[in-house]
Amino acid sequence: MSCNYTYPTGDEIKKVFWTKTLVKNGSKESSEEGEQHTDLSEDPEYSQRLQYLGDKQQKLHHQIESYPPRNVSVSISSSGVIVEGDSVTLICSSDSNPPAEMSWFKGGTFVGSGRIYSISNISSDHSGEYKCKSRNKHGEKDSDTVTLNVMYSPKNVSVSVNGSGEIVEGDSVTLICSSDSNPPALNFSWFKGEMFVGSGRIYSISNISSDDSKKYKCKSINEHGEKYSDAVNLNVMYAPRNVSVLISGSGGIAEGDSVTLICSSDSNPPAEIIWFKENQSSSVGSGQSFSALQSGRFYCEAHNQHGSQRSDAVTVTVKGGDKTVLYAAVVIPAGCGVLFLICIIMFMFIRKRKSGYDIRQKQVQHPPSSETNYSDDGLYARISAKRPSADQTIGKTIKTVYTMIQHVKNNESNGNLTVHHPDPAVGSDAMVDESVVYSKVK
Numbered sequence: 001m002s003c004n005y006t007y008p009t010g011d012e013i014k015k016v017f018w019t020k021t022l023v024k025n026g027s028k029e030s031s032e033e034g035e036q037h038t039d040l041s042e043d044p045e046y047s048q049r050l051q052y053l054g055d056k057q058q059k060l061h062h063q064i065e066s067y068p069p070r071n072v073s074v075s076i077s078s079s080g081v082i083v084e085g086d087s088v089t090l091i092c093s094s095d096s097n098p099p100a101e102m103s104w105f106k107g108g109t110f111v112g113s114g115r116i117y118s119i120s121n122i123s124s125d126h127s128g129e130y131k132c133k134s135r136n137k138h139g140e141k142d143s144d145t146v147t148l149n150v151m152y153s154p155k156n157v158s159v160s161v162n163g164s165g166e167i168v169e170g171d172s173v174t175l176i177c178s179s180d181s182n183p184p185a186l187n188f189s190w191f192k193g194e195m196f197v198g199s200g201r202i203y204s205i206s207n208i209s210s211d212d213s214k215k216y217k218c219k220s221i222n223e224h225g226e227k228y229s230d231a232v233n234l235n236v237m238y239a240p241r242n243v244s245v246l247i248s249g250s251g252g253i254a255e256g257d258s259v260t261l262i263c264s265s266d267s268n269p270p271a272e273i274i275w276f277k278e279n280q281s282s283s284v285g286s287g288q289s290f291s292a293l294q295s296g297r298f299y300c301e302a303h304n305q306h307g308s309q310r311s312d313a314v315t316v317t318v319k320g321g322d323k324t325v326l327y328a329a330v331v332i333p334a335g336c337g338v339l340f341l342i343c344i345i346m347f348m349f350i351r352k353r354k355s356g357y358d359i360r361q362k363q364v365q366h367p368p369s370s371e372t373n374y375s376d377d378g379l380y381a382r383i384s385a386k387r388p389s390a391d392q393t394i395g396k397t398i399k400t401v402y403t404m405i406q407h408v409k410n411n412e413s414n415g416n417l418t419v420h421h422p423d424p425a426v427g428s429d430a431m432v433d434e435s436v437v438y439s440k441v442k
Contacts, residue, residue, distance in 0.1 A: 003018070017040065019038055019039065066138060068096060068100075068139025068140065069095065069134035069139065070095045071095045072094040072132065072134040072141045072143040074090055074092055074093075074130065075090070075091045076089070076146060082122060082150050083152070084124055084150055084151065084224070086122050087119065087121065090130055092143060094134035096134060098136050100134035100136040100140075101134070101136070102115045103135070104117040104132050117132070122148070124150050127182070128148060129146070129148075130148060131145045149182070150182065151183065152182050153222060153224040153227065154222060154225065154227040155227055157179040157218065157220045158178050159175055159217060159218055159231075159232045161174070167237065168306065169209055169236055169239075169306075172205065172207065173234065175203040175204075175205075175216055175232070177190070177201050177202075177203075177229065182222075183222055187199075187220075188201045188218050188220055189218065189219040189221070190218050193214055193215060203216070203218070209236065210238050210266075210268065213233075214233070215232065217232070235268070237306055239267060239307025240304060241265070242264075242265060243264070243300065243309045243310060245262065245298070246264065247261055247262075247316075248260040248261075259291070260290070261289065261314065261316075263290070267302060267304050267306075268304075269305075271304045271308075272302070272304065274301050274303075276299055277297070278298070278299070278313055284298070295316055299312065299313040
């Protein structure tokens, strides 16, 4: 570069030098009033890079070397804490000749170009390490990285349960609260439903019971805000308990009707129900309800994979109702009438049978005086043969009697002979027994 100048006659030139301050018509354009001009040869930025040539009286020449970028750095417009939602500006500076072009990188990813990189409404996603690259025709150089540490309130708050298996009554359970925040949250609160139950990142329950079955959630807090997790449900499994039987209506029923028994129990998972009648080993039904048709004491038994329990027995009594009274009013008189009729028939039958065996006239009669003309050989006789009673004939031989009753010695009645045969049943018996008595009357 060269510079020519003139000065008035009589004036003395004390010093000639190059400066970066622009002077026009004796006044400075880019400096404040009274600012001293800086000799480039004394400027540290141009130290050992500036060489004066030519006539120092009237002409001043200097030569500046070309070189690649150096002293590349990044500055942040905000020196305070960067909070989510703020706006941030990054500025890249470098020393190069000719001036360099600038590029911006987050991590290893290109994000922009130019000496200034601005981020408006910054979020946690903008947190990371940034650097700029300065480049000219002589080379390139990266700045050191600067970290944008964006502060934000907790988010992505969640609860995890130690172990993913089934939770059974009596187990120990640990709940862990996790969150994403900057700075990290140090204050955690635990809630069972809407009720506060503890604090800290970890919440433990020893010897868990069904009363601990509920929805749990945690709250994560830092100086920039707070956030709740979604609720997790602790589903505690347990064996049946509080098993009881409810009778729909009273325990007494009319014959032919039924009463419904309902079994209730508290268990998780829900229990299967089996019904029993006392003093019977086998079941009489299953399901939550049971219809009893007869008297007795009934109970139910509830069971699931964690245990079983039976209820107390309840009594069901079958009572006679209106139907029973009507039945008795009709059936009992009818039964008595039929029984009375049977008794009459049997009585008549026995009497008739008995009269067939009796020959009641036992006497022998002489002919009247008016009949003295008949021979004295005439004889009237009737013999009464009584059949022995059933008690007398048991184990004994029945004797059959043949009787010839009447013979009149008369020429006209010579052939008149009357024979009275015993009951045919007696005659048939006589054929079996060889003991026969013949009677002859003269």
